[in-house]
Amino acid sequence: MGYTITEKILARVSNQEHVKAGDEVMAKPDFVMAYDFPGYTDLYFKQMKEDFGIERVAEPERFAMFIDHMVPAATPKEEELHIGTRKWCAENDVPLFERKGIGHQVASEVGYAVPGAFVVHFDGHISQLGTFGTLAMGIRRNLLEALVNERISIKVPHTVRVNLTGTLGKGVMARDVFHHLVREMGPASCRFQVLEVGGPALSQLSTEGLQTITGLAMFTGAITAVVNPDDARLAYALPRARKQLEPVYSDPDAEYAKVYDIDLSKLEPLIVIPPTPANSRNLTEYLGLELTNGYLGSCASGRIEDLEIAARILQGKQVAPGFQLNVVPTSNEIMVAAGRAGYLATLTEAGAFVSAPSCDYCFGRMGAMSAKQRAVSTGTLNVRGRMGSPDSEIYLCSAATVAASALEGKIADPRKYL
Amino acid sequence: MALENLRGRVAFIFEEVNFDVDQIVGVKNIKITDIDELADAAMQSYDPDFRTSVRPGDLIIGADNFGYGHPHYPPMRAMRHIGITGVLAESFSPGYWRGEISMGFPQATCPGILGLVERWDEIEVDWTANEVRNLTKGTSLAIEPLSKADRAMLDAGGLIGYLQNQRQSAT
Numbered sequence: 001m002g003y004t005i006t007e008k009i010l011a012r013v014s015n016q017e018h019v020k021a022g023d024e025v026m027a028k029p030d031f032v033m034a035y036d037f038p039g040y041t042d043l044y045f046k047q048m049k050e051d052f053g054i055e056r057v058a059e060p061e062r063f064a065m066f067i068d069h070m071v072p073a074a075t076p077k078e079e080e081l082h083i084g085t086r087k088w089c090a091e092n093d094v095p096l097f098e099r100k101g102i103g104h105q106v107a108s109e110v111g112y113a114v115p116g117a118f119v120v121h122f123d124g125h126i127s128q129l130g131t132f133g134t135l136a137m138g139i140r141r142n143l144l145e146a147l148v149n150e151r152i153s154i155k156v157p158h159t160v161r162v163n164l165t166g167t168l169g170k171g172v173m174a175r176d177v178f179h180h181l182v183r184e185m186g187p188a189s190c191r192f193q194v195l196e197v198g199g200p201a202l203s204q205l206s207t208e209g210l211q212t213i214t215g216l217a218m219f220t221g222a223i224t225a226v227v228n229p230d231d232a233r234l235a236y237a238l239p240r241a242r243k244q245l246e247p248v249y250s251d252p253d254a255e256y257a258k259v260y261d262i263d264l265s266k267l268e269p270l271i272v273i274p275p276t277p278a279n280s281r282n283l284t285e286y287l288g289l290e291l292t293n294g295y296l297g298s299c300a301s302g303r304i305e306d307l308e309i310a311a312r313i314l315q316g317k318q319v320a321p322g323f324q325l326n327v328v329p330t331s332n333e334i335m336v337a338a339g340r341a342g343y344l345a346t347l348t349e350a351g352a353f354v355s356a357p358s359c360d361y362c363f364g365r366m367g368a369m370s371a372k373q374r375a376v377s378t379g380t381l382n383v384r385g386r387m388g389s390p391d392s393e394i395y396l397c398s399a400a401t402v403a404a405s406a407l408e409g410k411i412a413d414p415r416k417y418l
Numbered sequence: 419m420a421l422e423n424l425r426g427r428v429a430f431i432f433e434e435v436n437f438d439v440d441q442i443v444g445v446k447n448i449k450i451t452d453i454d455e456l457a458d459a460a461m462q463s464y465d466p467d468f469r470t471s472v473r474p475g476d477l478i479i480g481a482d483n484f485g486y487g488h489p490h491y492p493p494m495r496a497m498r499h500i501g502i503t504g505v506l507a508e509s510f511s512p513g514y515w516r517g518e519i520s521m522g523f524p525q526a527t528c529p530g531i532l533g534l535v536e537r538w539d540e541i542e543v544d545w546t547a548n549e550v551r552n553l554t555k556g557t558s559l560a561i562e563p564l565s566k567a568d569r570a571m572l573d574a575g576g577l578i579g580y581l582q583n584q585r586q587s588a589t
Contacts, residue, residue: 024566051578052585124513140513141520141577148581149588153567187436188483192512221483223512276487278436383438383487385445 002251004159005226006194009135009248013118014151021158021255026151030117030243033126034143035066035103035359036085040122044144045088052148060093061242063147064112066103067096069359101331101357104128104215104299109333111240115229115247120146125299125380127222128215131207132237133229133247135194138218157223158257159250160190163199166265171415173309174209175301175378175398177262178216179270183280185260191221193257196228196250201264203230208303215300216380219277269414271376272396275384283401289411291395293375294319295387296352296402297328298362301378304337306399310352311343313403313417319351320409325402326367327352352406364388376405421572424504424524424543425553426475428535430464436486439514442493450492453499460496472501477541479531480507485514494518504543506531506550506561519568522576526550526561534559545569 003011003018011018014025034041048054057063065085073079082098089096100106104125107113115133119126124138139145145152162181181195195217197210205213210227217225228249229237269283296302296310307329319325327347329335335357338344348354360366362379369375369388375395377387382394397405400414407417440448447459461468478497484507494502504524508531518525526543528534528550535541539554543561551558564572574580 047578052581138513140517142516144577145581145584149584153570155565155567187486188509188511191483191509218513221486221511276436276438278486381488383440383445385448386488390445 001255002253004194004196004254004256005133005228005248005250006135006159006196007156009116009118010154010156019156021156023156025154025156027118027154028151029062029120029146030114031062031064031112031119032143032146033064033066033103033107033112033119033121035068035123036081037069038081041065042081042084044147045084047144048148054148057092057094057147061095063092063094064107065089065094065096066106067098068101068103068106070365071099071358071360099332101329101333102299102359105211105303105330105334108132108211108237109240109331111242113237114241114243114245115234115237116245117243120152124218125215127217127224128211128299130214130217130224130226131210132233133227135224135226137224157192157194159194159196159254160222161196161198161256161259163259163261164197164201164205164264165199165261166201166263167204168264168267171400171413171418172267172269173398173400174205174212176267176270177209177264178213179272179280179396180267181262182219182278183270184262185220187219187278188221190217193222195220195222195225196256197225198228199261202227203232206305207233207236208305211303212300269398269401271401271411272382274382274393274395277381277396283397283411283413286395286411287413290374291323291376291405291409291411292373293367293369294323294325294402294406295328295361295367295375295377295379296399297326297330298379299330299359300380301399302328302330303334304341306378307334307338307343307347308341309400310403311346313400313414314350314352314407315346317350317407319406323406323409324367325352325406326361327354328361329357331357376402376411378402421524421545421569423545424475424477426477426503426541427473428537428539428541429472429476429478429502430461430468431479431532431535431537432484433481433532435481436483437480438487439485439489439493440487443496448490448492453495456492456496457499460493460500469500474501475503476501477504477506477543478502479535480505480510481532482508483511484509485511489514489517491517491521494521494523498523506543508532519571520577522572522574522579524572526564528559528561530559
């Protein structure tokens, strides 16, 4: 019986020849990362010093910090948090990435998405590094274990395999694919397991689209998502890689907890209705619902293909009167590329408010909604109060659907504009 | 400190699948840091008398995928303050599970628990026998054994104690 990519990576970092799902191991993450957030990193830094006597981390190159929330700072207190993070990174010689964009995306750009590597973060959306064959897990407060100890305790997870076949239709995006997976498989289908995405259609999906799918994996209950990296993903990741590792792949006879086959040709645009990411619905059931806001951005969606399709839909047109459209490229690298391609100018001319990369629109620190407002959003989540008032509503969908809806001020089908 | 058996009444049963624990205090209260204020807000939309009805040691019950969504820590801080000592659910969402176990809050996965108990039944969770007993009805059901790391985390009262134990045994 063969091994999954997950079992192979966890065997290497646990110094064992083989491990199988269900084994409990002590694993040394190749990289340990976090973003600064009140009550998280500031507390960790304090605990490391006061509870564990750690003045400086060993192997600082294994750690990375990102300042991507509260950017730019709006209060002296927020800036104090960033000052603390800068100081800790400088004292520990730990790389710090600030004002470069949303950390989960920047991590790939600056070489932490090493095929075959094991990465931990407290935030689960780090799973998007799985696009490049990296096993990246959000372990919540247990990140402290990775900060104070060389190794962390982990139970080798089982894997659920999804085989994608067929071709996506016009106006159907990776975002729709993910929400379809939640509907088809269920929001608990991959609980405590790894979502491994593969199949013949994988090579047709853009790297960006795959980042969207892997980045949202937690809403299937998965602890991360991973892909056996093909030439296109390796061509992106290997020249940037901060560590030399041999990429690993699942064996053809690897054991899976369950296997799903998804035909992309049959998919239509979806919309996820509030108040939970479990609520995937056909977009066509909600057409015409009045809207006040739109958000195109986040670590899930806000990459070039998202900005491109939105620009194509909005080209030469205007956002509906009274509708507020916030567009936030996921990283500086993406913002520059979108600027050079003319997408940002097109979106701005159409009436979008284009903002520099930041996490803040996704959780309502910026562009916050008031009671009774309703948004379409490519953010990660639609729980109550995520983007402002608990009495506002968030409908999650693709960038194309956000753009089409911005034109009409109502939930709209992007296919008629493409 | 070793993990003692939990014994108390079923203070509430959340029958909703994929239950978002933030609803326990309500999203508008999630940023309250004063623990008494937070406890006052807890369960108001489910049972306004909850705080005064609970006795220390009581437990709560969840359905499948309890804790799904984007769980925050304040709801269970509030529940602990009121006197709740653990959660039994058909199954848990991983992020929620991991977060609360690291707080040293006992939880057990127990397929079939919704059929085993009614509100205010007296129950006991036996960590050695890996079972939950309904003392009111005289019935019982198996719970899924904790992983070694989760068990050690609960034995140590949470993440800090667990890590201190780990570092002591490494030296």
